[in-house]
Amino acid sequence: MIQFLGGERFFELDFPIFVNRETESFKVKYHQHDFIEICLVEQGHGFHHIGNQTIPVQKEDLFLLPVGTPHVFRPSSPDSNEPLVICNYIFKLEAIEEVKQWIPGDSELFRILYSPEHRSKPWYHYQDRHNRFAQLFDSAYLEYHQRLSDYRTMLKTTLLQVLILLHRMQSDVAGKGEDRAARGMEKVKDVLHYVNNHLHEPLVLKELAEKNLMSVSQLQQHFKAATGKTFTQYVQHLRIQRSCDLLNTTNLSVQQIAQRIGYSDMKFFHALFRKITGCTPREYRNHSRNEFFRGVLEP
Structure with a gap:
């Protein structure tokens, strides 16, 4: 909405x-x-x-x-x-x-x-x-x-x-x-679009490079130049960001949310979530509901 x-x-x-x-x-x-x-x-x-x-x-x-x-x-x-x-x-x-x-x-x-x-x-x-x-x-x-x-x-x-x-x-x-950074973003635009819309699927750098007629090293270089992150870092942060949005806006269980963003290993998902956010998914959901939903852009 x-x-x-x-x-x-x-x-x-x-x-x-x-x-x-x-x-x-x-x-x-x-x-x-x-x-x-x-x-x-x-x-x-x-x-x-x-x-x-x-x-x-x-x-x-x-x-x-x-x-x-x-x-x-x-x-x-x-x-x-x-x-x-x-x-x-x-x-x-x-x-x-x-x-x-x-x-x-x-x-x-x-x-x-x-x-x-x-x-x-x-x-x-x-x-x-x-x-x-x-x-x-x-x-x-x-x-x-x-x-x-x-x-x-x-x-x-x-x-x-x-x-x-x-x-x-x-x-x-x-x-x-366009300058170098913009050119780098242009070269990985299709990859970014694909990643954003297929987070629930396995994302393999080699396969994405082949689809876009690039070597793995070329894609890694352009991806880092365009996003400031490695491919793995970007995907992990985006998946955790998406999980935060689902924790905020749905009543799905933590396991259901992990599966929706492409993680079946719950131990790995919990460890990654804590590494990026500093808390567990359950703690994040409780915190967001107690504090962040009190209002929107209150003047």
Whole structure:
């Protein structure tokens, strides 16, 4: 079930721009909204469940989410020593009407903002390799929460700078091709899609490499470059993440959940679950029901 979050939950009545910084947990539900969101991973590791994909994320990952994009961030585990921290810049177009005057009409950014039915992708993923976005997001966060004089003007100006940088990045990609990390993700895209949809089946690296006309070493290299994890680490974390979701949202037994995500050896499943999350499946379920289901994105 996808929860809908309206902008009125976040925006002031006459100012549809909002900036916040969230330490992600398993409390927030899979959701979509009626505003545009730009998300920057500022700290930690985890996963971004977006559309029908699960993307490993870490510091410097940047996402542009058009109106209506279903998604949710999840940390690697509920007891991670390094939390997953996301800074969100959300807005509606009426906050920056002047943007339409300078964005080229044939650009991808123009299509995202003003002609979404013609955009090339459902959502966009970038890397903030030089911390230029991090500086702008940090400035915007301070302006929004300190409320100094003319803070609204500063927030609009900073948002315009963010959009200009996005436009430049999109133009560079169109003109020069994707960078190394993006190319690596492209090469394993089919593998990631297959893994995400076949977690309940045996997943053998050699077989996946052969299906995609690559050697095992090539697939390992591209997979690590694209996800930041080895194939085994990615599959294990994704399976445990999926089991956490089932523990949260169903009444299935622990054994049934283990079987649904591809584990028949319960001893191995319990050991792996504790290694990744820091607790047993039963402890996790009790903890989530006692704490995480009290509300969703409470203001």
